[in-house]
Amino acid sequence: MTDESARDEIMTATYEALCEHGYTELTTQAIADQTDKSKSLLFYHYDSKDDIISAFFDFLLEHFDERLAASQEVSPVERLAALVDWFLYDPDDDERASFHTAMLELRAQAPYDERFQAHLRRSDDALRAAFEDILRDGLEAGVFRDHDPAETATVLIAALDGARIRQLTMGRDAYLEEVRSGVANVVVADLLVEGESFPERGAVSLEAVDAAAGDDPE
Amino acid sequence: MTDESARDEIMTATYEALCEHGYTELTTQAIADQTDKSKSLLFYHYDSKDDIISAFFDFLLEHFDERLAASQEVSPVERLAALVDWFLYDPDDDERASFHTAMLELRAQAPYDERFQAHLRRSDDALRAAFEDILRDGLEAGVFRDHDPAETATVLIAALDGARIRQLTMGRDAYLEEVRSGVANVVVADLLVEGESFPERGAVSLEAVDAAAGDDPE
Amino acid sequence: MTDESARDEIMTATYEALCEHGYTELTTQAIADQTDKSKSLLFYHYDSKDDIISAFFDFLLEHFDERLAASQEVSPVERLAALVDWFLYDPDDDERASFHTAMLELRAQAPYDERFQAHLRRSDDALRAAFEDILRDGLEAGVFRDHDPAETATVLIAALDGARIRQLTMGRDAYLEEVRSGVANVVVADLLVEGESFPERGAVSLEAVDAAAGDDPE
Amino acid sequence: MTDESARDEIMTATYEALCEHGYTELTTQAIADQTDKSKSLLFYHYDSKDDIISAFFDFLLEHFDERLAASQEVSPVERLAALVDWFLYDPDDDERASFHTAMLELRAQAPYDERFQAHLRRSDDALRAAFEDILRDGLEAGVFRDHDPAETATVLIAALDGARIRQLTMGRDAYLEEVRSGVANVVVADLLVEGESFPERGAVSLEAVDAAAGDDPE
DNA sequence: GATGAATGAGAGTTCATTCAT
DNA sequence: AATGAATGAACTCTCATTCAT
Incomplete structure (x- = not known):
C-alpha cells in the first residue's frame, strides 16, 4: 500500500x-x-493525533470545495434553491446528520485553534462566492430585483448554517422545513421579480446540478 | 453548607x-x-461528571430564561434592536466570547444526548416567544407591516445564531457587523412601515430593557 | 499515609x-x-517521572552529606583511611555494588542535565571539604608532611572515584585492592611523617567513625 | 556493498x-x-540492537588499541605527558566531550553485561601496558626514580579516568586543569629524578607522538 | 459534610523488530 | 542487498471515580 x-x-x-x-x-x-x-x-x-485531525480538516474542505463548483446550466433561481436545499438536508439522512454532528464538534474546537479558523475562513470564502455568483447572475439575468448580493449572501448563509445547527442540537425535525419556508418568504420572496417563483423543496438538488455540470458528486 | x-x-x-x-x-x-x-x-x-454537566445545562437555561423576560416599556422596534444586539454582542467582550465558545462546545454534545436536546428545545421556545411577542406587539402598534411573526422569528433566530457561531469559529471580527447590517437591510427593512427606522447598533441594550423591566440582569 | x-x-x-x-x-x-x-x-x-528522579537525586545527596560529617575523635590518618576504604568498598558487598552501578548510570545522565550537574558539584564540594579537613588537621597535628591539601584531595578523589568506576565496569574484583595499595604507596606514603603508617584495609571504617561521633549511620 | x-x-x-x-x-x-x-x-x-551495540564496543576498542601503540622516538617523560594530556583533553573540544559522554553511558551499562566487562578489561590491559612501558623505559633511561611501575600506572589511570568522568558529570571546566597539576605535583613529581621536569600542559600531544610513529590518528 | 489518598482503565506515543516484495 | 509498511509491547501520563476517615 x-x-x-x-x-x-x-x-x-x-x-x-x-x-x-x-x-x-x-x-x-x-x-x-x-x-x-x-x-x-x-x-x-x-506525526500525532493532532496532525491527523488537521489533515482531516484539509481533506474535508477539499471535498467540500469540489462540491461547490456549481453549474451554469440551470437558472440562478434553481441554483439558489439547490444550494438552500443542500444546506437544509433531509433530517432523515442519518449519514449526513452524523457527519454534520461531528463537523459541529470539530467547529466548536476552532476557537481554540487558529489553524482551524483559517480553514473555516477559507471555506466561508468559497461558500460566499458561490452564493454571490448566483445572486449576481440572477441580477444580470433580470430575475432578481436590485439588491446587495454580498449582504444577502451573508444573511442567507448565517440563517442556513444557524438552522442546520439548531436542528441538529434540538433534534427538531420540523425545524428545517420551517426555516426553508421562512427563508423563501422572508428573504427570497423580496428578491424575485414579478413572475419568478422559488421552487419547492427538493425540486432541484445540488447533485442534479453537479450531474448537469458533468461533475462527479460525492 | x-x-x-x-x-x-x-x-x-x-x-x-x-x-x-x-x-x-x-x-x-x-x-x-x-x-x-x-x-x-x-x-x-x-453522581458523576455527566450528572454535573447535565445539571449545569438546567442551571444555564434557567438563568437564560430569566433574562428573556422582556419589557413592555420601550417600543417594539427598540426591543427588537436590543435583542438583535444582545445576540450579536461586541466581539471584544472576552467574557461573553469565552462563554459562548464553551456553550457551543456544550451544544455540540446535544446530538448525543436527548436530555440536552430537550433543554435546548425549551430554550428555543422561550426565545421564539420573545421574538414573536415583539413582532406581534409591533403589528398591533402599527409599526410593522403585515407578516407572519412565527416565520420571521424563525429566520431571525437562525440567522443571528448562525452568525454568532460563524463569528466564533472563524475568528472574523468584522463578521458580526456585516450580519447586523445584513439583517437590518434584508429582513428588518421590509418589516418596518414608512417612517420607522431600525436603531443603530448599540443604541438600545438588553440590559437597559432589563433595567426598565426591573429585572436583575446577570 | x-x-x-x-x-x-x-x-x-x-x-x-x-x-x-x-x-x-x-x-x-x-x-x-x-x-x-x-x-x-x-x-x-x-508531577512526572523526571520529577521523581530529580527528587531522588536530592534524596541521595542528603543522605550522602549526612554520612560525610566526620568525627574528630580519631586521628587524621585513621579518618583518611576510613574515607579511602569507604570509597573502595568490599566488592562482595552486592548491595553497595548495585547501588553504585545505578549511581553510575545516573551520573552518566548528568552531562545532559544541568540540574544533575549542580547536584554533583554540591556533592563534590562536600567531599573535597571532608578530605581537606582531614589533611589540614593532619598538618596541624604534625602527622602529615607539608603539602597542598586542596591538590592532594583533588587527586585522591579522582583516583578513588575512578577506581570505583573501573572496578564496577570491568568486574575485576582484584582491582580495588590494587588501587588501595597504590594510593597508599604512591600518594599517602609521601604524605606521612616518619613514624606514621597507613592502616591496613578495613582497620577503620567510616561507620566506626560515625559511631564514634554518635552519628546514625545508614 | x-x-x-x-x-x-x-x-x-x-x-x-x-x-x-x-x-x-x-x-x-x-x-x-x-x-x-x-x-x-x-x-x-x-541480529538486534544489542548486537549492534556489542559490535560497536568491539569496534571502538579496536580503534582505541591502535591509538595506544606509542612511539619510542620521544623521551619517556614526554610520552607520559602526552598520555596524561590525551586523557585530560581540552574541555572545549566538543567532539571529544560528546564522545566521552556517550562512552560513559556505554560503560555504565557494562555492569549488566559480562561481554562489555571483558572488552573493558582487555582495553584496561592495553592501557596499563602503555603506561607501564613508559615507566619502565624511564627507569631504564634513569629519568625516573625507583618505583613500582604497575602500582603507579594503576593509580595514574584511576586518577585520570576519574578526573575525566568527574569533569564530564559536574560540568566544571576548571577541574581537568586542577587534576593535571595535582597529578604532576603529587604523583609525577616524586617520580622524576633531579633535573627532570614534567612538560607543561599541551607541550606534547599524543597526535605528535602518533605522527612520529607514522601512525594515522583518528 | 468533607477530604486526601488511592486506583483502573485507557489515552497518545515510541520503538525494536518482522516480513513481503 | 535493501526497503516501506506494519505491529505489539511497553512507555508516561490523565482522569473520573471510590473509600476510609
Whole structure:
C-alpha cells in the first residue's frame, strides 16, 4: 500500500470514527478500528493525533470545495434553491446528520485553534462566492430585483448554517422545513421579480446540478 | 453548607471552569479548583461528571430564561434592536466570547444526548416567544407591516445564531457587523412601515430593557 | 499515609528499583512494583517521572552529606583511611555494588542535565571539604608532611572515584585492592611523617567513625 | 556493498548517532539516519540492537588499541605527558566531550553485561601496558626514580579516568586543569629524578607522538 | 459534610523488530 | 542487498471515580 493510499484510508477511517463516536470521543484506537491496520501505523503515516485531525480538516474542505463548483446550466433561481436545499438536508439522512454532528464538534474546537479558523475562513470564502455568483447572475439575468448580493449572501448563509445547527442540537425535525419556508418568504420572496417563483423543496438538488455540470458528486 | 447552596456553588464553578478551559478540557479538578472545596465533594453532591454537566445545562437555561423576560416599556422596534444586539454582542467582550465558545462546545454534545436536546428545545421556545411577542406587539402598534411573526422569528433566530457561531469559529471580527447590517437591510427593512427606522447598533441594550423591566440582569 | 511518608516510600522504592533494574530500565511500573501501591499514585505525589528522579537525586545527596560529617575523635590518618576504604568498598558487598552501578548510570545522565550537574558539584564540594579537613588537621597535628591539601584531595578523589568506576565496569574484583595499595604507596606514603603508617584495609571504617561521633549511620 | 563495508558503515553511523543523541536516546532510527540506508537493513546485518551495540564496543576498542601503540622516538617523560594530556583533553573540544559522554553511558551499562566487562578489561590491559612501558623505559633511561611501575600506572589511570568522568558529570571546566597539576605535583613529581621536569600542559600531544610513529590518528 | 489518598482503565506515543516484495 | 509498511509491547501520563476517615 502506497503512502498516499494509506493516508487516504486513514482519512476515511477518521471520518467514520468521527461519525460513530463524535469528536470528543475520537481516539486513535477508534480510528484504527475503522481500518484493518494497527493503531501504531497511524503514527507511521502521521506525526500525532493532532496532525491527523488537521489533515482531516484539509481533506474535508477539499471535498467540500469540489462540491461547490456549481453549474451554469440551470437558472440562478434553481441554483439558489439547490444550494438552500443542500444546506437544509433531509433530517432523515442519518449519514449526513452524523457527519454534520461531528463537523459541529470539530467547529466548536476552532476557537481554540487558529489553524482551524483559517480553514473555516477559507471555506466561508468559497461558500460566499458561490452564493454571490448566483445572486449576481440572477441580477444580470433580470430575475432578481436590485439588491446587495454580498449582504444577502451573508444573511442567507448565517440563517442556513444557524438552522442546520439548531436542528441538529434540538433534534427538531420540523425545524428545517420551517426555516426553508421562512427563508423563501422572508428573504427570497423580496428578491424575485414579478413572475419568478422559488421552487419547492427538493425540486432541484445540488447533485442534479453537479450531474448537469458533468461533475462527479460525492 | 446546605446541599442547595453547595450545588449552586458547584454550578457556578462549572461555569467558570467551562469559560476558562472549554468543554473538551473540563475536568472535575478544574471545577473543584473554582471552589474552596475538594474534588471528592463533587461526587458527594452529584453522581458523576455527566450528572454535573447535565445539571449545569438546567442551571444555564434557567438563568437564560430569566433574562428573556422582556419589557413592555420601550417600543417594539427598540426591543427588537436590543435583542438583535444582545445576540450579536461586541466581539471584544472576552467574557461573553469565552462563554459562548464553551456553550457551543456544550451544544455540540446535544446530538448525543436527548436530555440536552430537550433543554435546548425549551430554550428555543422561550426565545421564539420573545421574538414573536415583539413582532406581534409591533403589528398591533402599527409599526410593522403585515407578516407572519412565527416565520420571521424563525429566520431571525437562525440567522443571528448562525452568525454568532460563524463569528466564533472563524475568528472574523468584522463578521458580526456585516450580519447586523445584513439583517437590518434584508429582513428588518421590509418589516418596518414608512417612517420607522431600525436603531443603530448599540443604541438600545438588553440590559437597559432589563433595567426598565426591573429585572436583575446577570 | 501522610504525603511526607508517601514521598519517602517512593524514594525508597526508586532506590530499590534502580538497584534492581538500573537507570536505563527504570520505569514507573518498576518503581510502583517496589511499593504496595499503584503506578498512578506516583503521579499523585510527583508531577512526572523526571520529577521523581530529580527528587531522588536530592534524596541521595542528603543522605550522602549526612554520612560525610566526620568525627574528630580519631586521628587524621585513621579518618583518611576510613574515607579511602569507604570509597573502595568490599566488592562482595552486592548491595553497595548495585547501588553504585545505578549511581553510575545516573551520573552518566548528568552531562545532559544541568540540574544533575549542580547536584554533583554540591556533592563534590562536600567531599573535597571532608578530605581537606582531614589533611589540614593532619598538618596541624604534625602527622602529615607539608603539602597542598586542596591538590592532594583533588587527586585522591579522582583516583578513588575512578577506581570505583573501573572496578564496577570491568568486574575485576582484584582491582580495588590494587588501587588501595597504590594510593597508599604512591600518594599517602609521601604524605606521612616518619613514624606514621597507613592502616591496613578495613582497620577503620567510616561507620566506626560515625559511631564514634554518635552519628546514625545508614 | 559487501557485508564487511556495510557493517563498517553501521559502526560509524552508530558512533555518530551516539555522539549526537547519547546512549539513552540511541535508537535504531537514529543510527539509520547517519546512513544512506534504511532502518530495516540494520537487522539484515545484525541480529538486534544489542548486537549492534556489542559490535560497536568491539569496534571502538579496536580503534582505541591502535591509538595506544606509542612511539619510542620521544623521551619517556614526554610520552607520559602526552598520555596524561590525551586523557585530560581540552574541555572545549566538543567532539571529544560528546564522545566521552556517550562512552560513559556505554560503560555504565557494562555492569549488566559480562561481554562489555571483558572488552573493558582487555582495553584496561592495553592501557596499563602503555603506561607501564613508559615507566619502565624511564627507569631504564634513569629519568625516573625507583618505583613500582604497575602500582603507579594503576593509580595514574584511576586518577585520570576519574578526573575525566568527574569533569564530564559536574560540568566544571576548571577541574581537568586542577587534576593535571595535582597529578604532576603529587604523583609525577616524586617520580622524576633531579633535573627532570614534567612538560607543561599541551607541550606534547599524543597526535605528535602518533605522527612520529607514522601512525594515522583518528 | 468533607477530604486526601488511592486506583483502573485507557489515552497518545515510541520503538525494536518482522516480513513481503 | 535493501526497503516501506506494519505491529505489539511497553512507555508516561490523565482522569473520573471510590473509600476510609
